[in-house]
Every structure is written in C-alpha cells, then in structure tokens.
Amino acid sequence: MAKILRVNMAQRNIIEEEVPEQLALLGGRGLTSTMILDEVPPGCHALGPNNKLIFAPGVVTGSAAASSGRISVGSKSPLTGGIKESNAGTPVATMLGRLRIKAIVVEGDPAPEGWWLLRVTSDSAELLPADDLDGAITSKVNEVLLERYGNRVGIVTVGPAGEQRMAMAGICFSDAEGRASRYAGRGGLGAVMGAKRLKAIVVDPQGAPGVEIKDQPLFRKGGRKLLDALQTHAVTKPGGTLNTYGTDALVNVMSEAGGLPTRNFARGNFEGANKIGGETLAETIAKRGGKGLSGHACHQGCVIKCSNIFPMEDGSEHVSVVEYESAWALGANCEIDDLDDVAEMIRLCNEYGVDTIEAGVAIGVAMEAGVVPFGDGKGAIKLLNEMGEGTPLGHIIGNGAAFTGRAFGVVRVPTVKGQAMPAYEPRAVKGMGITYATSPMGADHTAGYTVAQEILGIGGSEDALAVEGKADLSRSSQAASAFIDTFDYCLFIAFAILDIDTGLEGMVESINGVLGTEYTTADIDRIGMEVLRTERRFNELAGFTSADDRLPEFMTYEPLPPHNVVAGVSEAELDSVFA
Amino acid sequence: MTDAGESITIEVALFATLRKYHPAGSDKGPVWMDVPEGTTVGGLLDILGIPAQQAKMAFISSRQGEDDRVIRDGERVAIFPPIAGG
Ligand code: SF4
Numbered sequence: 001m002a003k004i005l006r007v008n009m010a011q012r013n014i015i016e017e018e019v020p021e022q023l024a025l026l027g028g029r030g031l032t033s034t035m036i037l038d039e040v041p042p043g044c045h046a047l048g049p050n051n052k053l054i055f056a057p058g059v060v061t062g063s064a065a066a067s068s069g070r071i072s073v074g075s076k077s078p079l080t081g082g083i084k085e086s087n088a089g090t091p092v093a094t095m096l097g098r099l100r101i102k103a104i105v106v107e108g109d110p111a112p113e114g115w116w117l118l119r120v121t122s123d124s125a126e127l128l129p130a131d132d133l134d135g136a137i138t139s140k141v142n143e144v145l146l147e148r149y150g151n152r153v154g155i156v157t158v159g160p161a162g163e164q165r166m167a168m169a170g171i172c173f174s175d176a177e178g179r180a181s182r183y184a185g186r187g188g189l190g191a192v193m194g195a196k197r198l199k200a201i202v203v204d205p206q207g208a209p210g211v212e213i214k215d216q217p218l219f220r221k222g223g224r225k226l227l228d229a230l231q232t233h234a235v236t237k238p239g240g241t242l243n244t245y246g247t248d249a250l251v252n253v254m255s256e257a258g259g260l261p262t263r264n265f266a267r268g269n270f271e272g273a274n275k276i277g278g279e280t281l282a283e284t285i286a287k288r289g290g291k292g293l294s295g296h297a298c299h300q301g302c303v304i305k306c307s308n309i310f311p312m313e314d315g316s317e318h319v320s321v322v323e324y325e326s327a328w329a330l331g332a333n334c335e336i337d338d339l340d341d342v343a344e345m346i347r348l349c350n351e352y353g354v355d356t357i358e359a360g361v362a363i364g365v366a367m368e369a370g371v372v373p374f375g376d377g378k379g380a381i382k383l384l385n386e387m388g389e390g391t392p393l394g395h396i397i398g399n400g401a402a403f404t405g406r407a408f409g410v411v412r413v414p415t416v417k418g419q420a421m422p423a424y425e426p427r428a429v430k431g432m433g434i435t436y437a438t439s440p441m442g443a444d445h446t447a448g449y450t451v452a453q454e455i456l457g458i459g460g461s462e463d464a465l466a467v468e469g470k471a472d473l474s475r476s477s478q479a480a481s482a483f484i485d486t487f488d489y490c491l492f493i494a495f496a497i498l499d500i501d502t503g504l505e506g507m508v509e510s511i512n513g514v515l516g517t518e519y520t521t522a523d524i525d526r527i528g529m530e531v532l533r534t535e536r537r538f539n540e541l542a543g544f545t546s547a548d549d550r551l552p553e554f555m556t557y558e559p560l561p562p563h564n565v566v567a568g569v570s571e572a573e574l575d576s577v578f579a
Numbered sequence: 580m581t582d583a584g585e586s587i588t589i590e591v592a593l594f595a596t597l598r599k600y601h602p603a604g605s606d607k608g609p610v611w612m613d614v615p616e617g618t619t620v621g622g623l624l625d626i627l628g629i630p631a632q633q634a635k636m637a638f639i640s641s642r643q644g645e646d647d648r649v650i651r652d653g654e655r656v657a658i659f660p661p662i663a664g665g
Pocket residue numbers: 067068069089296297298299302303304305306307490491492
C-alpha cells in the first residue's frame with residue numbers, strides 16, 4: 001500500500017497515513033498542489049508554523065518508465081507568497097517511488113534550536129539530531145551522510161542559504177553518483193526546509209517493494225512506444241543534441257534569435273554567447289578529459305542524458321551541471337563570458353544551496369546598481385561568497401532579484417510575482433512572456449514552454465514576435481506541463497512526444513498501466529487544467545489578483561535590441577489565458 | 580536565383596552538429612563569404628552541402644527565416660540543427 005509520511009517538527013514524531021481516495025491517482029505536482037491548497041492557510045507566513053513542505057515523486061516515478069525519476073516539492077513560497085512546485089531529477093525520486101511513499105509532509109513549528117535529519121527506510125522513519133551538520137555546505141553533507149549510511153542512499157539537503165532562510169534557497173538532491181547537484185531550485189523552498197530546521201533527509205531504498213503496476217502488459221507496451229520516440233527524435237536520441245551538447249546549446253540559439261537576456265535584460269543578444277554555449281562546453285569537456293563528461297544522466301533510467309560534469313583545466317572535477325539556465329543567468333545576464341568563472345559560480349550556488357536563476361538575476365540587478373561592474377566574474381563570485389557567509393549584503397542578494405532591486409532602487413528588475421525570469425526574453429518571445437506573467441508559479445519557463453513552437457520549431461512553428469494566438473498556446477503549454485509534472489516524467493520528453501504521436505500515446509498508456517485508469521491523450525489538457533486551477537485558487541486566497549499576472553512595467557516602454565520591440569501583450573490578452 | 584553574375588557578401592554562422600560544414604579553414608567561428616545575389620536560405624544550405632533535413636532553424640539578422648527567404652548583402656545567417664532544452 002502506498003503511504004504518506006507526516007513528519008511533525010514540533011512534536012518530532014512521524015505518522016504513517018494511508019493515501020486518501022481523492023489523492024490516489026495523483027502524484028508529483030498534482031499531489032503537492034492539492035495538499036497545499038487543502039492544508040496550508042493561504043495567508044500564512046511562508047516561514048512560519050502553518051506552512052508545510054511536501055515532497056512527492058510522480059505517479060510513474062520508480063517504475064521502468066523512461067526518464068521519470070523526478071520529484072516535486074510543494075509549499076507556499078517565501079519568494080512569491082503564492083503556491084510553489086519545483087521539481088528535480090534525482091535517484092531520491094525513484095527510491096521514494098519504489099518505497100511506495102507517495103508524499104513526505106513536513107509540518108509544525110520546530111524548537112528554535114538544533115537541526116534534524118529524517119531517515120527513511122523500507123520499514124522505518126525517524127528524526128535524528130543533525131547538529132553536526134550545522135552550517136555545512138551541501139557537498140559536505142553528502143560526504144558525511146554517504147559515509148555514515150552507505151553510498152546506496154539518496155540524500156536531500158539544504159545549504160547555508162536554506163539554514164539562513166534566504167528566499168532564493170533551493171533544495172538539493174543527490175545525483176546518480178551521490179553528488180549534491182540536483183535542485184528543486186525555484187521559489188525559496190530551501191528556506192522553508194531551513195525554517196522547519198530539517199537539514200537533510202536520507203532515503204535508503206533497500207528492501208523497497210517497487211512501484212505497484214496495475215496492468216503490466218499495457219505498461220510495457222506504452223513504455224516501449226515512449227522509448228522508441230525518445231530514441232528516434234533528433235533532440236532526445238542517444239548522440240542527439242541534448243545528449244551531446246546539453247541544454248547549454250540553447251545559448252547560441254537564443255542569442256541569434258535576439259531573445260537571450262543580456263546585461264540584466266538590457267538586450268537580447270550576447271557577444272560572448274559562443275564562449276559559454278553548449279558547443280564550447282562540449283569541446284572544453286572533451287579537450288580537458290579527466291573527470292569531465294558530456295551526456296551524464298541525473299538518475300539511472302534516463303535515456304536522454306542531458307547533464308554533464310565540467311572539469312578543471314587539469315581534468316579534475318569542477319562542477320555538475322553546467323546547464324543553459326545556469327550558464328545564462330550567471331554568464332550572459334551578467335555579461336560574463338568566461339566558462340571557468342561561470343562553472344565556479346554554479347559550484348558556489350550548489351554548495352551554498354541557492355537557485356542559479358534567481359542568483360544570476362539578483363547579481364545582474366546588483367550590477368545594474370553598480371555594486372560590482374557587469375562582466376566582472378571575480379566580483380560576482382565574491383557576491384556569492386557573501387551569501388554563503390551570511391553578510392548583510394549576502395542577505396540582500398540572497399533574498400532574490402526583487403528584494404535586491406528594492407534595496408538598491410533599481411527600476412529594471414525582471415521578475416513576475418517576485419520571482420526572477422529565466423533565460424528567454426519575453427519581449428522577443430511573446431508566448432513565453434504570457435507564461436511568465438500568468439503562471440501561478442511566477443516567472444518560470446518550465447511552466448509553459450512555448451519556446452518549443454516559437455523558436456525551436458518543435459510541436460509546430462510560430463513567429464516568436466507575433467502576439468496573436470499566443471495566449472492559447474501558453475495556456476495549453478501550461479496545462480501540458482502541469483500534467484507531465486504530475487506524473488513526473490522529465491519535461492524534456494516533451495520534445496519527442498510533441499513531434500511523435502506514438503510517443504505521446506505511449507506516455508498515456510504507461511500511466512494507465514500503473515494506475516489502471518483509462519486516460520486518453522485528450523485527458524492531458526483536462527488534468528493539467530485541474531492542477532492549474534487548484535494552484536490559482538490558492539493564490540487567489542493568498543490575495544493575488546489579475547494585477548499580479550503582469551510583466552514588469554519597464555518591458556512595456558523599453559524597446560529591446562536587436563528587435564527593438566516592447567512587450568506588446570495587452571492586459572486583456574493576459575487575462576484571457578485563464579478566463 | 581538570379582541569372583546575373585552579381586554576388587553579395589554574407590556572414591554565415593553554423594552551430595552544433597552543423598559546424599563541420601563550415602567552409603574549409605573556418606570550422607569554428609562565423610565566416611564571411613560571397614554568394615550569388617538572390618541566394619535563399621535553402622540555396623545557402625546547398626552551397627554549404629548541408630542536407631536540408633539536418634538544418635532545423637535559421638536566423639537572418641536575428642529574424643526567423645524559412646528556406647525561401649532571400650538573403651541580402653551584409654546579413655548574418657545562423658543555422659542550427661534541431662536543438663532544445665530548458
Ligand atoms: S533529460 Fe536531463 S534533466 Fe531530464 S531526466 Fe535526463 S538527465 Fe535528468
């Protein structure tokens with residue numbers, strides 16, 4: 001039987017619950033968002049006693065379904081004040097799926113002193129003192145816990161930023177080799193974990209019964225169809241572009257398209273793009289050799305393998321993973337074009353436990369204010385270290401781009417609902433702007449990735465600079481993302497199944513095989529929309545209105561080079577998305 | 580294509596798996612090259628020997644361009660294979 005673990009940090013006890021019927025068919029984002037709406041008072045303080053932090057693997061996670069080792073984390077966000085789901089690819093997800101743990105709910109008001117560790121095995125769950133990990137960076141936590149519990153366990157942790165409750169703190173999950181590198185980064189969930197005084201979770205998969213599968217033949221049939229699609233599509237197949245160059249191949253694409261936010265969103269192309277893009281990244285990894293690796297899998301069971309391990313000049317390991325969002329945020333957005341400086345900044349974000357997107361955008365805003373000059377890699381590294389040390393300046397930046405903007409009186413602050421925009425300029429990619437503005441998550445590219453159609457020609461082809469039809473494209477993309485995040489396939493399977501119909505069918509058949517349901521592809525939009533409505537309901541009760549579904553004002557009057565266009569999406573169009 | 584012998588000079592940038600099609604001696608950065616006036620994006624692919632199905636995206640001076648888009652003197656043409664990420 002699947003179960004829910006309720007971890008009460010006030011009483012320091014753990015209760016095992018059966019899964020109520022209305023949650024039985026949900027997992028991942030659908031489950032966390034439903035439980036947050038049901039159990040968390042929308043008006044509560046995100047760092048206070050009434051907020052909860054919920055970890056939930058997807059419905060198919062832990063099964064043999066390809067690229068499905070993802071875990072969703074849900075809560076009220078200390079960054080946006082609204083509902084939050086952020087997910088990561090990690091063996092921790094598959095372990096929880098195989099242990100049939102549908103959710104871990106962390107709740108209650110902890111004593112103000114001391115740190116705790118939650119240890120979960122196939123037949124027990126306990127809270128143990130973790131004061132020895134006080135202040136530890138994430139790699140240290142993993143080193144200590146792998147040593148203590150054996151290297152087969154999965155680890156979840158927060159770094160010093162989460163302990164200090166900074167609003168850009170993320171939650172760090174171990175990767176396939178136990179590295180502290182996979183993040184549910186967005187929205188400050190690490191600060192919630194820190195506020196609960198939970199430093200880490202250790203998951204031991206030994207003796208796990210495995211995911212219950214209602215209809216094995218159907219599950220296998222669907223799995224094969226999805227696998228075929230993934231192994232055929234030019235983007236997702238072995239030796240395909242994701243596998244060879246990683247997501248970082250997008251740096252050159254977006255710069256050439258004039259939609260790569262550069263110099264704190266002052267322009268849409270970056271002269272140094274090629275120096276930090278996927279081609280140079282793959283070349284550098286190959287040339288330096290040693291521990292470097294392209295085509296790394298974040299968890300066993302991924303067939304796409306878009307991750308990497310970036311080496312130092314001498315071939316020793318520097319950091320995993322240099323991906324598009326991180327290389328853009330800490331690179332182009334700060335006009336930094338030195339790949340080694342960018343790698344070092346990613347490493348520091350991983351160690352202190354912060355979201356690379358929010359960090360890069362907050363530093364960009366600080367650069368705009370003249371705290372350090374644009375292009376100054378060493379200066380940016382120093383700012384990250386201030387965060388790790390918890391200096392007053394570190395706290396300002398650590399609380400995110402919007403907070404940094406207010407602290408320094410900056411007008412050009414690229415956030416929606418207080419969350420930093422990712423690596424697509426909304427003025428140059430109109431549908432993406434609509435997603436940023438209207439997603440219940442705040443500015444988030446994964447919430448509705450219209451870039452696929454608008455720039456990449458996947459799942460259709462649209463003019464990126466045209467507004468017409470984009471409200472609908474954004475809405476359907478948001479629904480599809482909410483669906484995929486509920487079953488917790490990696491979102492990157494979308495590139496194959498948008499183009500290959502049998503892959504899409506295969507995904508739905510795999511899900512039916514696990515659940516015993518009779519969903520069709522037509523249910524994707526319906527189920528996704530239900531999740532979105534749940535999330536929007538929470539935000540509404542928390543005080544959000546249509547005035548929060550807006551892009552920052554400067555984008556409405558500041559033309560973006562090289563296209564020299566403003567946002568150009570009317571309020572009526574934005575309000576039509578979920579009307 | 581025009582029948583006259585006029586030529587124009589354009590900047591060509593090839594990315595990811597298409598880098599190997601760069602004209603000799605320029606396998607990395609963008610390169611300036613002469614092409615007949617009236618050359619389209621599709622025509623440029625032929626000139627460079629890039630199989631049409633390998634080229635997924637073209638941006639001409641930052642604007643998306645289809646195969647029949649005529650390239651003008653001095654423009655930059657960036658060509659990519661299928662790429663995606665997040
Ligand atoms: S495609 Fe990349 S992010 Fe997705 S599961 Fe595979 S390695 Fe992880």
